[in-house]
Amino acid sequence: MNHVTTQSLFTLIRRDAVLISFLETGTISKGERFLNDPRYNEPALLQIIAPHFEPVFTAAVITALQMKDTQMMRDLMANPLLLDDCHQSRSYTAILQFLNERESQLLSVRHQLQLAQPVDALALEATADIVYICLLNLLPDEFHSFRTEYCKEVIKTARILAKKHHKMAIIMLSNILELKCDIPSHLQAEKLYNELQAEIPELSRQIPAARTSIWVAIGSLYSKLF
Secondary structure, three states: OOOHHHHHHHHHHHHHHHHHHHHHHOOOOOOOOOOHHHHHHHHHHHHHHHHHHHHHHHHHHHHHHHOOOHHHHHHHHHHHOOHHHHHHHHHHHHHHHHHHHHHHHHHHHHHHHOOOOOOHHHHHHHHHOOHEEEHHHHHHHHHHHOOOOOHHHHHHHHHHHHHOOOOHHHHHHHOHHHHHOOOHHHHHHHHHHHHHHHHOOOHHHOOOOHHHHHHHHHHHHHHOOO
16 A cells, blocks of 8 residues: 555545544434445555444444444444454454343343243343344344344243243244344244234234333333232
8 A cells, every 4th residue: 555545545534524523432423424435445444444443333333232222323334334354353253242241131031930030020121122123133244143043042031931921922022023033033933922822812912013112011010920
């Protein structure tokens, strides 16, 4: 990479007010986009920007997951991913580590159910919250395997939960059916969902279409069941 090319790339970066703001603050305002410039795909530019972009991008994605901020996640994914292979691997590894920690909460809840121990209502809700499912869907294709594995774990949990609390198991499955995973896992979730619906036919008329608010509607039920 010659001196002129290097200078032109640095100039491009300095001209991108949205990118500079993101690197400085770790946030992107709703709908903001980096400059539409094909040079953002050039390995030479990625070599320059990736070491600075990676930690900010990784932290922003994890924050969006923690705060359930779908708008931030959409804006992050709508902008160019200014990472070379090395820094992309580093970023995705860190994000996957966070996701695995969240998945461990699901496994912990399932273990409590298996032992017939009291379950934290909020912890149960968080394992298949529709907003969290939406956030998982917004992650790049590289996280498809995680989404598939997560779907399988939710199915296992819902199956155990259904032994005593069909309604909540159906809600979990209803949400997880929105997850973008492999077809066999989706069909497995759909099969269990339909089986549970058939066991309690009147329940299908009681579940609201808006999954985002259903947990609030049964909040009082949690305190009685757990």
